[in-house]
Amino acid sequence: MSEAVNFHFDVDGENFSSAGAASANVKKKLRQLGLSPEVIRKVSIAMYEGEINMVIHANGGTADVNVDDDYVTIILADTGPGIPNIELAMQEGYSTARDNIRALGFGAGMGLPNMKKYSDEMDVQTEIGVGTTITMKVKID
Amino acid sequence: MNNYNHSVSLDLPKCKGCTTCLKRCPTEAIRIREGHAVINSERCVGCGECIKVCPYKAKRAVVDDLSILNNYKYKIALPAPSLYGQFDNMDNIGYIIKGLHDIGFDDVFEVACAAELVSAYTRMYISRNDIKKPVISSACPAITRMISINYPDLCENILPLLPPVDIAAFLAREKTKEIHPELKDEDIGIIFISPCPAKVSYVKNNMAGDRNFIDATVSVRDVYFALLDVMKKGKDPDESTGAGMIGIGWASTGGESTAIFNERYLAADGIENCIRVLDQIDNEDINNLDFVELNACNGGCVGGAMTVANPYIAQARLQILKRYLPVSPNRPSSDYIPKSFFTSNEIKYTPMSPLSSDIKEARRMLSDIESIAKSLPQIDCGSCGAPTCMAFAEDIVKGETTADECTVIMRRMFHEHLEKYKDKTVFDKLKPSKSDK
Numbered sequence: 001m002s003e004a005v006n007f008h009f010d011v012d013g014e015n016f017s018s019a020g021a022a023s024a025n026v027k028k029k030l031r032q033l034g035l036s037p038e039v040i041r042k043v044s045i046a047m048y049e050g051e052i053n054m055v056i057h058a059n060g061g062t063a064d065v066n067v068d069d070d071y072v073t074i075i076l077a078d079t080g081p082g083i084p085n086i087e088l089a090m091q092e093g094y095s096t097a098r099d100n101i102r103a104l105g106f107g108a109g110m111g112l113p114n115m116k117k118y119s120d121e122m123d124v125q126t127e128i129g130v131g132t133t134i135t136m137k138v139k140i141d
Numbered sequence: 142m143n144n145y146n147h148s149v150s151l152d153l154p155k156c157k158g159c160t161t162c163l164k165r166c167p168t169e170a171i172r173i174r175e176g177h178a179v180i181n182s183e184r185c186v187g188c189g190e191c192i193k194v195c196p197y198k199a200k201r202a203v204v205d206d207l208s209i210l211n212n213y214k215y216k217i218a219l220p221a222p223s224l225y226g227q228f229d230n231m232d233n234i235g236y237i238i239k240g241l242h243d244i245g246f247d248d249v250f251e252v253a254c255a256a257e258l259v260s261a262y263t264r265m266y267i268s269r270n271d272i273k274k275p276v277i278s279s280a281c282p283a284i285t286r287m288i289s290i291n292y293p294d295l296c297e298n299i300l301p302l303l304p305p306v307d308i309a310a311f312l313a314r315e316k317t318k319e320i321h322p323e324l325k326d327e328d329i330g331i332i333f334i335s336p337c338p339a340k341v342s343y344v345k346n347n348m349a350g351d352r353n354f355i356d357a358t359v360s361v362r363d364v365y366f367a368l369l370d371v372m373k374k375g376k377d378p379d380e381s382t383g384a385g386m387i388g389i390g391w392a393s394t395g396g397e398s399t400a401i402f403n404e405r406y407l408a409a410d411g412i413e414n415c416i417r418v419l420d421q422i423d424n425e426d427i428n429n430l431d432f433v434e435l436n437a438c439n440g441g442c443v444g445g446a447m448t449v450a451n452p453y454i455a456q457a458r459l460q461i462l463k464r465y466l467p468v469s470p471n472r473p474s475s476d477y478i479p480k481s482f483f484t485s486n487e488i489k490y491t492p493m494s495p496l497s498s499d500i501k502e503a504r505r506m507l508s509d510i511e512s513i514a515k516s517l518p519q520i521d522c523g524s525c526g527a528p529t530c531m532a533f534a535e536d537i538v539k540g541e542t543t544a545d546e547c548t549v550i551m552r553r554m555f556h557e558h559l560e561k562y563k564d565k566t567v568f569d570k571l572k573p574s575k576s577d578k
Binding site for chain 2: 006020023024031032037040048049067
């Protein structure tokens with residue numbers, strides 16, 4: 001296996017208008033690698049949803065993206081409140097977002113379901129009051 | 142790799158190699174090399190921002206000169222509706238139509254008239270339920286090119302109908318051949334009066350495919366000055382506009398959208414805003430929209446780089462001009478969309494070349510770019526000739542430039558050098574000496 005490439009981003013929790021900046025940046029980099037539009041699309045939507053979630057629920061966090069021979073791996077880590085009931089959170093339309101966030105058009109309850117849908121593997125590690133780390137893998141065909 | 146002929150020329154002696162256009166290019170297509178701005182065609186979308194912002198007027202749109210009229214026996218003007226908003230104190234579009242005849246055109250076919258047909262057929266198209274939504278307007282060529290480079294999944298959202306100017310060109314040719322059967326094809330010159338260089342590139346790159354009926358493109362600006370000489374106020378012009386509120390409304394943002402008679406639309410302008418909207422559609426984060434109108438220029442076509450008036454003033458004038466006009470006097474003759482209105486050249490994904498055709502090599506290069514970028518000052522000053530430190534790192538790895546072009550790093554090295562030799566005399570000389578007082 002040859003050398004993998006890594007990107008690191010800090011996701012700003014204070015600023016809604018910049019939410020999605022990291023995934024837009026990753027999209028550009030994956031194009032430079034010449035990955036297929038399908039892979040880029042899956043990565044960018046899965047990562048975008050995760051990024052928005054970190055802004056809404058966890059006051060930001062970090063995003064690390066790794067590209068090797070087989071996978072694009074996205075690790076989103078935050079020190080937010082944690083997810084009390086993952087099964088519930090994985091259901092489409094389930095949302096705990098506050099009204100002021102819904103007013104902005106976010107919080108439709110599609111975040112985690114979309115992340116699962118667009119990644120080939122997803123792992124959620126969460127602890128109440130400590131934070132959440134989500135690892136998503138998208139296979140490179 | 143995509144091939145594209147942009148329509149920007151550079152007046153070399155006027156270009157100071159300043160960083161204004163470099164910083165404002167939305168696709169990072171510009172670099173400063175050997176003291177002047179160079180455009181990378183593969184990245185350029187033809188939006189004309191660089192022409193608009195150049196403080197030295199070194200950048201110009203490459204467009205046909207009005208003398209092109211001499212090349213044709215029968216000349217037809219296709220004025221964009223934005224032309225009508227250029228004139229102060231003018232209360233009747235008929236003056237412009239008359240003026241176009243006076244400066245040498247044999248006939249005038251208003252793009253605004255064709256726009257009303259396109260609006261009617263867009264309404265029909267949007268009501269179908271076998272299409273991908275939101276439908277994105279095909280009218281702004283800078284936007285459709287942007288989509289073809291950066292948004293593979295949105296290519297099929299683009300309205301497959303020809304933009305109004307192509308419809309106008311097609312109808313004008315049909316009409317002329319009918320009235321003047323004696324004219325040969327090459328006798329007829331269909332000349333588009335365009336507000337923007339993106340349309341010039343659109344014609345030049347044959348983006349309408351075999352539906353390209355435009356023979357030449359001149360600028361709104363050149364025609365404006367020619368018209369000023371011949372337009373006389375006072376007696377009523379014996380011509381009038383054939384367009385209505387809808388057609389003329391296309392000149393500014395929101396005009397095309399409101400004409401679909403459906404509130405589920407979004408209309409945005411300014412290339413940066415449009416990119417943000419496209420990103421959000423691409424992330425499936427805008428729902429319940431049927432139609433999206435995106436104009437690269439602020440204010441819409443009235444903001445084009447080849448216009449004269451401030452876009453918002455032009456829009457205010459258009460509001461007054463269209464006030465007493467009928468809503469949409471040009472109506473389609475059929476209740477289905479005629480084949481001739483569809484583009485034969487659907488927008489396809491033509492991405493920029495990757496760093497390398499070998500993915501392992503591309504990955505290595507991208508790693509190098511990341512590590513070089515970390516060592517750069519991150520102030521994106523542009524002095525190196527690249528718009529950002531990240532773009533500079535890319536250029537270094539691609540072998541297009543060298544790290545010593547970074548003035549911040551050079552200054553640091555210079556200081557280290559001085560420190561090493563304890564040679565402070567250079568600085569001492571720069572300090573004002575007491576004897577100067």
